[in-house]
Amino acid sequence: MSSHEHGLPPKSSISRWFLTTNHKDVGILYIVTALFFLVFGGVLALLFRIELWEPGAQVLSELSYNQSVSAHGLLMVFWFISPFAFGFANYVVPLQMGAEDLAFPRLNALSYWLYLFSGLLFGVSFFQGSTFAGGWTMYAPLNVPAYIPDGALGATTAVLALVMFVASVTVSSVNFLTTMYRMRAEGLRMRDLPIFSVSILLTVWMMLFAFAALLAALMILSADHIIGTKYFVYQITQSGAVTRTVGNEAASLLWAHLFWFFGHPEVYIVFFPALGVMAETFQTFAGRRLVGRKWFILSMVLVALQSFMVWMHHMFLTNINLTIKTVFMATTIGISLPFDLMMFSLIYTLIKGKVRFKTPFLFTLGSVILFIVGGITGVFLGAVVLDYQFRGTYWVVAHFHYVMVGGATALFGGLYYWYPKMTGKMYDEFLGKVNFAMYFVGFNLLYFPMFVAWETPRRVFEYEAGLTVWHQIATIGGLLLGASFLVMFYNLFVSLWRGADAGDTPWEYATSAEWAVSSPPPMDNFPGLPSYRDGSLSFLSESAVAARLRGDGTASTDGGDPTADGGVATGTALDTATETHLETEDVEHADHASIWPFAVGLGAFLTMLGLSGVQQGTIVGTEYAALLGVGGVVTFGSLVAMTREPFHAPEAALAERFPYADVEKLKLGMWVFLASDVVLFGAFIGSHAFIRVAHGWREWHNLIPAEHVTMPGLINTYLLLTSSFLVVLAMVAAKKGSRRGTVLSLVGTLALGIGFLVNKALEWQHLFHVHSEAFPQGWDLSTNVASSTFYLTTGLHGAHVAVGLVICAYMTIRAWNGAYQGDPDAIEYFGLYWHFVDIVWLFLFPLFYIL
Amino acid sequence: MTRTKLYVGIYVVLFAFATVQALVEFAGFLESAYWEAFAAIMVLSAIKAVLVAAYYQHLRWEPRSVSYLVAGGLVAATALTGAAAFSIL
Ligand code: HEM
Ligand SMILES: [Cu+2]
Numbered sequence: 007m008s009s010h011e012h013g014l015p016p017k018s019s020i021s022r023w024f025l026t027t028n029h030k031d032v033g034i035l036y037i038v039t040a041l042f043f044l045v046f047g048g049v050l051a052l053l054f055r056i057e058l059w060e061p062g063a064q065v066l067s068e069l070s071y072n073q074s075v076s077a078h079g080l081l082m083v084f085w086f087i088s089p090f091a092f093g094f095a096n097y098v099v100p101l102q103m104g105a106e107d108l109a110f111p112r113l114n115a116l117s118y119w120l121y122l123f124s125g126l127l128f129g130v131s132f133f134q135g136s137t138f139a140g141g142w143t144m145y146a147p148l149n150v151p152a153y154i155p156d157g158a159l160g161a162t163t164a165v166l167a168l169v170m171f172v173a174s175v176t177v178s179s180v181n182f183l184t185t186m187y188r189m190r191a192e193g194l195r196m197r198d199l200p201i202f203s204v205s206i207l208l209t210v211w212m213m214l215f216a217f218a219a220l221l222a223a224l225m226i227l228s229a230d231h232i233i234g235t236k237y238f239v240y241q242i243t244q245s246g247a248v249t250r251t252v253g254n255e256a257a258s259l260l261w262a263h264l265f266w267f268f269g270h271p272e273v274y275i276v277f278f279p280a281l282g283v284m285a286e287t288f289q290t291f292a293g294r295r296l297v298g299r300k301w302f303i304l305s306m307v308l309v310a311l312q313s314f315m316v317w318m319h320h321m322f323l324t325n326i327n328l329t330i331k332t333v334f335m336a337t338t339i340g341i342s343l344p345f346d347l348m349m350f351s352l353i354y355t356l357i358k359g360k361v362r363f364k365t366p367f368l369f370t371l372g373s374v375i376l377f378i379v380g381g382i383t384g385v386f387l388g389a390v391v392l393d394y395q396f397r398g399t400y401w402v403v404a405h406f407h408y409v410m411v412g413g414a415t416a417l418f419g420g421l422y423y424w425y426p427k428m429t430g431k432m433y434d435e436f437l438g439k440v441n442f443a444m445y446f447v448g449f450n451l452l453y454f455p456m457f458v459a460w461e462t463p464r465r466v467f468e469y470e471a472g473l474t475v476w477h478q479i480a481t482i483g484g485l486l487l488g489a490s491f492l493v494m495f496y497n498l499f500v501s502l503w504r505g506a507d508a509g510d511t512p513w514e515y516a517t518s519a520e521w522a523v524s525s526p527p528p529m530d531n532f533p534g535l536p537s538y539r540d541g542s543l544s545f546l547s548e549s550a551v552a553a554r555l556r557g558d559g560t561a562s563t564d565g566g567d568p569t570a571d572g573g574v575a576t577g578t579a580l581d582t583a584t585e586t587h588l589e590t591e592d593v594e595h596a597d598h599a600s601i602w603p604f605a606v607g608l609g610a611f612l613t614m615l616g617l618s619g620v621q622q623g624t625i626v627g628t629e630y631a632a633l634l635g636v637g638g639v640v641t642f643g644s645l646v647a648m649t650r651e652p653f654h655a656p657e658a659a660l661a662e663r664f665p666y667a668d669v670e671k672l673k674l675g676m677w678v679f680l681a682s683d684v685v686l687f688g689a690f691i692g693s694h695a696f697i698r699v700a701h702g703w704r705e706w707h708n709l710i711p712a713e714h715v716t717m718p719g720l721i722n723t724y725l726l727l728t729s730s731f732l733v734v735l736a737m738v739a740a741k742k743g744s745r746r747g748t749v750l751s752l753v754g755t756l757a758l759g760i761g762f763l764v765n766k767a768l769e770w771q772h773l774f775h776v777h778s779e780a781f782p783q784g785w786d787l788s789t790n791v792a793s794s795t796f797y798l799t800t801g802l803h804g805a806h807v808a809v810g811l812v813i814c815a816y817m818t819i820r821a822w823n824g825a826y827q828g829d830p831d832a833i834e835y836f837g838l839y840w841h842f843v844d845i846v847w848l849f850l851f852p853l854f855y856i857l
Numbered sequence: 858m859t860r861t862k863l864y865v866g867i868y869v870v871l872f873a874f875a876t877v878q879a880l881v882e883f884a885g886f887l888e889s890a891y892w893e894a895f896a897a898i899m900v901l902s903a904i905k906a907v908l909v910a911a912y913y914q915h916l917r918w919e920p921r922s923v924s925y926l927v928a929g930g931l932v933a934a935t936a937l938t939g940a941a942a943f944s945i946l
Contacts, residue, residue, distance in 0.1 A: 669919060677927065685934050688937065691938065
């Protein structure tokens with residue numbers, strides 16, 4: 007038995023769940039963990055719903071109320087919805103596209119552990135005085151220590167938890183994109199992907215760029231907390247007097263821009279997987295292909311692009327200019343159009359098909375209805391004039407709960423839909439329907455009265471007495487909604503033992519590939535190599551693959567024979583390859599177990615917790631220093647161990663790889679990561695530019711001492727350019743098989759990089775201690791907003807250099823021992839990173855040293 | 858071998874451009890014609906960046922789709938910077 011599990015302990019053993027890197031296991035971990043955070047956030051919500059039974063604060067204190075509201079929002083948006091959807095994505099997408107696993111299984115496990123530990127970290131923040139209490143949007147300046155009562159320890163931890171969460175998301179985006187572009191079954195073109203996979207693909211694209219902007223915002227915010235930069239603080243003078251003339255005129259606008267540039271795409275990041283589940287289940291339960299599938303996909307692509315062009319509709323009440331408000335009102339109206347198309351396509355699919363009202367379908371149908379209500383009320387908010395009324399009221403609260411929780415409704419449908427696949431058991435249909443009825447009634451009782459009582463101010467426990475009855479209805483609805491989950495959990499839990507066997511598929515008209523294998527699927531997913539070349543799914547034996555590679559395998563690039571839309575997997579071709587299963591398994595022995603992702607997650611958790619004890623540059627207690635030290639060692643040690651661990655994740659011999667056929671998977675992964683890093687640095691540079699524009703571009707010089715000269719920057723430019731050149735030489739030398747050349751070039755790179763950092767350190771020392779008339783106390787991180795942006799932006803770059811140097815040192819040692827000769831790929835990929843860091847400096851140099 | 862020569866040539870150009878950027882300042886152009894000097898300096902940076910990306914990161918020889926990927930990030934960052942700055946002009 008254990009040979010089937012590829013070195014992993016059985017599922018009944020606890021240790022399996024710490025070791026596993028298999029996408030199905032990770033998917034289940036995500037789902038269970040997300041449900042835990044749903045309960046966490048849900049309990050908080052019930053707390054403040056009870057508080058709202060009458061106006062005023064009776065049950066919770068003021069600060070507790072603010073904490074509950076803020077934590078509820080953050081938990082639901084970040085730690086519940088998306089991870090819940092990514093549980094399904096993890097489980098289902100590789101199956102739907104015919105891959106054995108994700109491209110980087112250990113990184114996938116790492117994403118999970120970073121996610122779990124970030125959530126735990128957030129939980130810890132409650133015990134450090136108080137957690138963040140300024141609302142889930144974390145608007146400036148209430149997000150910086152100066153405006154946080156009773157010390158900012160817990161708030162800092164909450165921000166760091168988010169940083170960690172974003173790290174998880176970034177790793178996961180890189181992984182999914184690489185997987186989906188490199189590992190599709192033969193004959194499965196991009197456009198043939200089942201609709202759920204399409205929705206996930208677009209989601210990860212949005213995640214890649216949107217979360218990078220959020221990461222920038224959060225890193226800047228952490229810096230304001232931890233090292234005392236002044237991005238989001240209004241008043242700073244040398245004497246500490248209150249003024250708005252020195253420094254940062256647009257602190258709160260900067261946060262709003264960064265946050266909503268992420269935030270609006272985020273609402274689609276949350277919603278797209280739900281849309282995918284809707285479309286998937288509508289097809290299955292209507293027994294009909296999605297009407298206008300092509301247009302549906304096109305609409306999603308449009309929305310994904312447009313989602314980055316509407317963010318200022320969250321800023322209509324700020325003092326941004328009217329021109330830009332008008333533009334963003336237009337783009338906002340524009341983005342609702344593709345949605346109309348999608349909704350019509352869904353509804354039309356039902357009309358044309360023959361509907362079976364099973365639990366998953368009830369949930370997704372309910373979801374569509376809720377979403378339509380939410381969407382329509384959103385259009386109201388998109389009109390500048392109306393938003394002047396609605397902003398900051400319960401209208402907004404009702405709107406986004408209808409869309410967001412409406413989306414989550416589809417995901418619950420997805421849970422029922424894929425439960426038989428994941429467990430091999432059927433849930434109880436009757437209880438499922440009871441669950442839905444309670445859920446749907448509870449939902450509407452909870453959120454609809456909020457439209458009626460829209461004049462209630464948001465995030466505040468006071469409201470007009472006349473609205474009390476509506477709030478009481480809402481609270482009752484909330485309790486009913488909460489109770490519906492007890493039914494769900496009971497049903498799903500008990501069915502693990504008592505449920506009927508689900509077989510390969512309980513759904514008659516399900517067509518995507520996950521239903522063509524057993525439930526749950528075996529470790530390797532498929533009994534042979536999946537292929538759609540002949541128009542439907544078949545599994546190729548070793549010999550068939552070999553034959554195809556030898557002779558007629560050239561048709562495996564995109565544009566091969568068209569397959570049935572949606573990658574229809576009929577069961578017919580199944581039997582051809584079952585007997586070759588064992589054979590395949592022996593040849594392609596993939597690894598599935600590693601403890602290091604868990605260890606890295608744990609290390610990061612300790613490090614972040616330690617870091618939260620650093621406030622404005624001073625550490626508040628030795629226990630935090632200890633955590634920081636231990637965490638750093640654990641993280642670094644496990645990263646090294648993970649690098650050194652042999653881990654085999656083979657790529658299939660035949661796969662559809664358009665448009666990245668010639669880009670090896672590690673290289674593609676690196677490029678995808680760099681693309682997100684472009685946005686990270688872009689947002690840092692953009693923040694600098696924004697603050698400078700707000701301050702007056704040319705007056706900026708008054709904030710900078712005369713001692714801040716061009717020369718150190720120019721020298722560093724020379725150093726970095728030369729080091730980049732040396733990496734190129736290292737690659738050339740490795741290609742030619744010259745060990746000496748490789749080592750020398752790498753050592754040179756290392757030396758120049760160190761020189762860069764030393765030069766920077768000297769420069770900073772000098773600036774910290776200038777004594778001029780304008781800057782009698784020196785020019786350090788906290789002096790003014792110009793010093794903040796200078797140190798933080800170049801500091802982030804310096805950190806990239808330092809990381810590069812660690813990798814470079816590691817590679818130098820390996821090269822010394824003879825690695826890379828004739829096989830320079832690793833050097834090349836490191837070079838991609840190093841040159842990128844170089845490119846960033848090419849912009850930082852003029853921006854911070856010349857202009 | 859010729860590749861190596863190309864890499865050297867690019868290195869020289871990068872070096873020279875960086876020097877020119879600093880010279881623009883040393884020559885006092887930022888005082889006399891700030892925005893012209895600003896434009897010149899940024900254009901030089903952009904050219905340098907394209908050279909590094911095209912040759913050192915050999916995007917020139919990769920499938921076009923890789924460049925599109927990076928361009929996507931670039932467009933996003935530029936949109937954020939541009940629109941945000943414009944919103945407060
Ligand atoms: C037809 C599509 C939509 C339109 C036109 C729209 C429009 C808007 C507007 C203008 C606001 C700002 C209201 C204000 O704060 O005054 C808003 C808020 C919000 N929307 Fe939507 N929306 C749409 C769909 C969605 C979707 C699909 C989701 C999520 C799945 C969503 C989630 C949110 C959230 C969370 C907020 C509140 C943000 C906050 O906390 O301030 N919206 N919407
Ligand atoms: Cu929005």
